[in-house]
Amino acid sequence: MTLSRRGFLNAAAVGATGTFAADMTRLDTLRHSAWADEVKTQGKRVILLWLAGGASQLETFDPKPGRPTGGPYRAIPTSATGVHISELLPKMAARIQQTTAIVRSLNTKNADHGGGAVIMETGRIKDPGIEYPDLGAVCAKELGRLDSAVPDYVSMYTSTEGRRKGGSGFLGSRYAPMFLSESMQPENIRRLESISDLDHQDRLALRDLLAKKFTQNRHSDSLGSHTQAYQRVRGLMASEKLFDIEQEPAEMRAKYGPTQFGQQCLIARRLVEAGVPFVKVARAWWDSHGENFETHRELCADLDHSMSVLLDDLKDRGLLEHTLVLTFGEFGRTPGINSSLGRDHFAAAWSATLSGCGVRGGACYGKTDEDGHKVADGEVGAGDLFATILTALGIDPNKEYHVGARPVPLSDFGSKPIKDVLV
Amino acid sequence: MASDPTKLQKTKDIGIPSIAMCVARVPNSGRLIFGSSDFKLHEIDVFAEKPQPTTFGGEGHQSYVTGVVLTAPNIAVSASYDGQLIWWDIEKREPTRKVKAHELWIRRLVISPDGKTISSVADDMQCKLWNAETGEMLRQFSDHKPITPHDFPSMLHAVTFSADGKFIATGDKVGHVAIWETTSGSKVATVEAPGLYTWDPKQRRHSIGGIRALAFSPDNKLIAVGGIGQIGNIDHLDAPARIEIFDWQKGERKHELNNDKFKALVEDLVFDPSGQWLLSSGGAGDGFVTFTNVETGKTIHQDKLPMHVHQLALNESSDTLFAVGHHKIVVCEFKADPPPADPAEAAKS
Numbered sequence: 001m002t003l004s005r006r007g008f009l010n011a012a013a014v015g016a017t018g019t020f021a022a023d024m025t026r027l028d029t030l031r032h033s034a035w036a037d038e039v040k041t042q043g044k045r046v047i048l049l050w051l052a053g054g055a056s057q058l059e060t061f062d063p064k065p066g067r068p069t070g071g072p073y074r075a076i077p078t079s080a081t082g083v084h085i086s087e088l089l090p091k092m093a094a095r096i097q098q099t100t101a102i103v104r105s106l107n108t109k110n111a112d113h114g115g116g117a118v119i120m121e122t123g124r125i126k127d128p129g130i131e132y133p134d135l136g137a138v139c140a141k142e143l144g145r146l147d148s149a150v151p152d153y154v155s156m157y158t159s160t161e162g163r164r165k166g167g168s169g170f171l172g173s174r175y176a177p178m179f180l181s182e183s184m185q186p187e188n189i190r191r192l193e194s195i196s197d198l199d200h201q202d203r204l205a206l207r208d209l210l211a212k213k214f215t216q217n218r219h220s221d222s223l224g225s226h227t228q229a230y231q232r233v234r235g236l237m238a239s240e241k242l243f244d245i246e247q248e249p250a251e252m253r254a255k256y257g258p259t260q261f262g263q264q265c266l267i268a269r270r271l272v273e274a275g276v277p278f279v280k281v282a283r284a285w286w287d288s289h290g291e292n293f294e295t296h297r298e299l300c301a302d303l304d305h306s307m308s309v310l311l312d313d314l315k316d317r318g319l320l321e322h323t324l325v326l327t328f329g330e331f332g333r334t335p336g337i338n339s340s341l342g343r344d345h346f347a348a349a350w351s352a353t354l355s356g357c358g359v360r361g362g363a364c365y366g367k368t369d370e371d372g373h374k375v376a377d378g379e380v381g382a383g384d385l386f387a388t389i390l391t392a393l394g395i396d397p398n399k400e401y402h403v404g405a406r407p408v409p410l411s412d413f414g415s416k417p418i419k420d421v422l423v
Numbered sequence: 424m425a426s427d428p429t430k431l432q433k434t435k436d437i438g439i440p441s442i443a444m445c446v447a448r449v450p451n452s453g454r455l456i457f458g459s460s461d462f463k464l465h466e467i468d469v470f471a472e473k474p475q476p477t478t479f480g481g482e483g484h485q486s487y488v489t490g491v492v493l494t495a496p497n498i499a500v501s502a503s504y505d506g507q508l509i510w511w512d513i514e515k516r517e518p519t520r521k522v523k524a525h526e527l528w529i530r531r532l533v534i535s536p537d538g539k540t541i542s543s544v545a546d547d548m549q550c551k552l553w554n555a556e557t558g559e560m561l562r563q564f565s566d567h568k569p570i571t572p573h574d575f576p577s578m579l580h581a582v583t584f585s586a587d588g589k590f591i592a593t594g595d596k597v598g599h600v601a602i603w604e605t606t607s608g609s610k611v612a613t614v615e616a617p618g619l620y621t622w623d624p625k626q627r628r629h630s631i632g633g634i635r636a637l638a639f640s641p642d643n644k645l646i647a648v649g650g651i652g653q654i655g656n657i658d659h660l661d662a663p664a665r666i667e668i669f670d671w672q673k674g675e676r677k678h679e680l681n682n683d684k685f686k687a688l689v690e691d692l693v694f695d696p697s698g699q700w701l702l703s704s705g706g707a708g709d710g711f712v713t714f715t716n717v718e719t720g721k722t723i724h725q726d727k728l729p730m731h732v733h734q735l736a737l738n739e740s741s742d743t744l745f746a747v748g749h750h751k752i753v754v755c756e757f758k759a760d761p762p763p764a765d766p767a768e769a770a771k772s
Contacts, residue, residue, distance in 0.1 A: 053627075053658075065485075066462065066485075068440075068441070068460070068461065070486035070488075072460070072486045072504040072528070073486070073504070074485060074486060074505070103694040158628075159626060159628045160625055160626045161626040161627045218451070258574045258575070259574050259575075260628065283628075284627060284628060285626070285627035285629070285658070287626065287658045289658045289659050290631070290657075290658065290659045290660040290661075290707065291486055291660065294578065294631065295629060295631070297546075297576055297578070298576060298629045298630065299629055300573060301576050303759060322431065331678065335458070337743065338708075339706065339707070339709070339730065339731045340659065340660050340706075340707050340708060340731065340747040341442075341709050341731075342659075344684075
């Protein structure tokens, strides 16, 4: 059954203009589980700040000051009582209680860039028999609107190292990301000057006619997905201005600052404000095998400023309670410090954050041991983190898609949401 | 005894539990005072039969100890990423004075040749001069921008006094060196070594490198600048150790030296008192030591060391080096052979 916001609102409107009995109809509407689910997810958005290459949990959200593994940076108190984070994140420290939950007990078991990225993109290990959609595609499907004029999933990854597009897997190309890699503006989105707007509409109509004839008596998910993608072309073309930060007042651009990551965070805010359900901003590259502390001094300054301004801006616009802002990458970094004063790949005990929508600000879940080598309390995997994300968005993580006859739950089999970080 | 870099041989290799970031040597001895990643100062006599570090006590630093100098026979001053300078009674191994010196991480501490002034540099991009005895700040100056041209925080890693103490030089992350008159605080020259700073605008979008070591030649005419060359993959210290030598008064670059054997970061530079050779050391995975002919720029001798070296000390005759670094302290000698005996004297004996 396909439901839409419009369908629900029509039903609700009938109730609103009717009698007491009609009001009861509204309540019945909410009892209908699928519609009730849609109410829960209405207007929900996600911004994933993907810390590509693997940020160090010890220099961000799980510092170990004074321990042999702790590195030189101090831990500073945050606005949440008893919660300390690295001194490299002073702006975020002031915002933890109001906005952000920290999960310090991720054990995702795979410390290889490619394998780790698959796990943290899809919330499960790779299965050769099935191509899973990534979090962005799932959110695009669950939070997007069929009649939306904006993209459902935008992914920005402008550095080249470790660049990954992400993918919609078995959900099909309808939920694949609009991928920005070479510039912050979508490429090939403008109508060619040699074609008039009328010509363009006529071409779409002709394509639609031919497609309908072709698909008669043919039942294929990929054909349907292809057609749906074309049906959204004109809306997507009209979304070009969303990527243009020159449309913002100079004061707002100045707040986000001059770095590319800051500017991409501003674009992300513009996109979610316009209704894009999922935006991924990749900040590469944190893979600090050498000079870990200098690398994190640079990159944490960028993260701290950009993330803080983004959260403030979302809050000021009344968007934060509907927008979930996430930080994680493919893994964390080793507690051990190598001879180049670097840290290497590490997936056994690392951190992620969730801010905003559905999240209990100031919550700090899980614990690593005193040197950060192992999870000491509250171990969770990628599936649990994904179940938490989906729950925060009002999406049932146990809901199933079907690939042929095979049921596939949205978050991995056996995963559970971390209730302590949810409101 | 004269030195001969070609005779370099390791004579001590001592394991330590922490990463030694800095060292000062008690004159005419094998006693080293080193600061380390455990936030503490330690003392070790490397010439003892079984060298064992002894740790200083009291309320010390709150982060890595990145600088230590001896200001009097029984007094050491240390600096740390915690922004503090601490004066220590060496015999008691207790702190005697603390000064909040910088707002951000102190990267290096040096002492003037007359022992009266110490200088600290930090990521607040300030160079500060301190009365070594009283702890009073004498002056501060900076010619270093806090933000790199690529909008990230810069760092001020390096500072050195000239051999006569008249000048002081500071070097930052993007390769800018400023040279100051010590007594007036006036800037007298600048040199640029941008080849020591790698900005990756596309693949990884951050930077690495910077000036990590500075040294004036004994006649003050030259300044050597050390770090690492242009790195392709900035995840690693994957470029040749690099030294540039300038005739700073003329504003000319005399040598631009990329090490042909070691991919590494130059952490320390020391001129031979005669000015004939320049000793550089540092590391990546392992460590290295290189002696360079100052006149020709040719390598006289170089060898691998068993750890990434963070700082060196030389003995009085400049024929023995004491290197501290990643979980090790190493002593190397490079003594010239004694001159051949006079045949007439030999016959008499």
